[in-house]
Amino acid sequence: MSQLTPDAGPPLRRGRGRRPADQVRAEILAAAGKLLLAEGMAGFTIEKVAAQAGASRMTIYKWWPSKGALALDGYFTVVGPTLAFHDTGDVVADLTSQLVAFVHLMNDTPAGRVISQLIAQAQTDPDLAAAYRQRYSAPRRALAVEAINRAVARGQLRADIDPESVVDQLWGACYHRLLIPDQPLTEEFARTLVDNLMRGLR
């Protein structure tokens, strides 16, 4: 997971030629994601992201309305490759491998602590709550629903299921153990979640 624990990388780059806007945006997002994972929201500032990405604060404010929005977009970007939905055509294998990758991300990297503190802060900070939903959880949910719908289209899952509810019973069940750790969040747990839903409990 080198994208989650990178070394500092190239600092200020004002000396070189002007970068295309897409590249600047990508470098700002990468810097924001790295900074969030390294310091959490407590140490996250637009100034630090700007310095690390070699961009001006004005450029950042042009694209992101708030610190929370930038942090969540950066987090979405940096965890994206780890949380990709691969499509081998086998829905059980694909959901399981994605869910196992999510469990490892939460357990083995700073992402678990960072995301639980973001969810916590969102309970009393409406702007952060909106940024979290719009820039992280809703787009991640959409990717999961897409993966479930592909399996429905292939006839691997019933056509009358509600994909949104499945998201809550797979990833939501993991967030439950992350936030209220009465029971451990393990790879075996992830596999059991998929198995319960696929086989049914009866």
Added chain:
Amino acid sequence: MSQLTPDAGPPLRRGRGRRPADQVRAEILAAAGKLLLAEGMAGFTIEKVAAQAGASRMTIYKWWPSKGALALDGYFTVVGPTLAFHDTGDVVADLTSQLVAFVHLMNDTPAGRVISQLIAQAQTDPDLAAAYRQRYSAPRRALAVEAINRAVARGQLRADIDPESVVDQLWGACYHRLLIPDQPLTEEFARTLVDNLMRGLR
């Protein structure tokens, strides 16, 4: 749900005869639960609970090591009747009615806001996190596991299921929507959660 939105009730009772310890304890717990639901942790103090229950602070400290412990024990007590697991012998009906009652408690009373703020605060307050788990979530989880195990014993659910994982896929899925409200926490959602697990998705 009169136990959740009571009026002030009898105040200080120092004038009357000495109450048995069990009764004092029950009145302290009821007062603590009421105060938590009325004011959240922000307005919760041992002084206010003592005044409302007509007990001394010393009595409260004798039984509860911290404000958080008292608040969580009070919450467990006050929501207990609403969240009872009735046993009619029909596991689908029983799980559904309990889960629907939980959804209404979260949506229609102050409990939803209070519990989400307790979970939030627990992310950065280890003492509150321990009190939450020991005095609320672990005992509630045990009641749910008991209900699931009764259905296993009756042959209504497979003997090889992991009841703990079912708790995360029913109540945990609801907490996910409570804390990250991308999708609404509704009675229909509760019914779908049970249905997904009972029928399976295939």
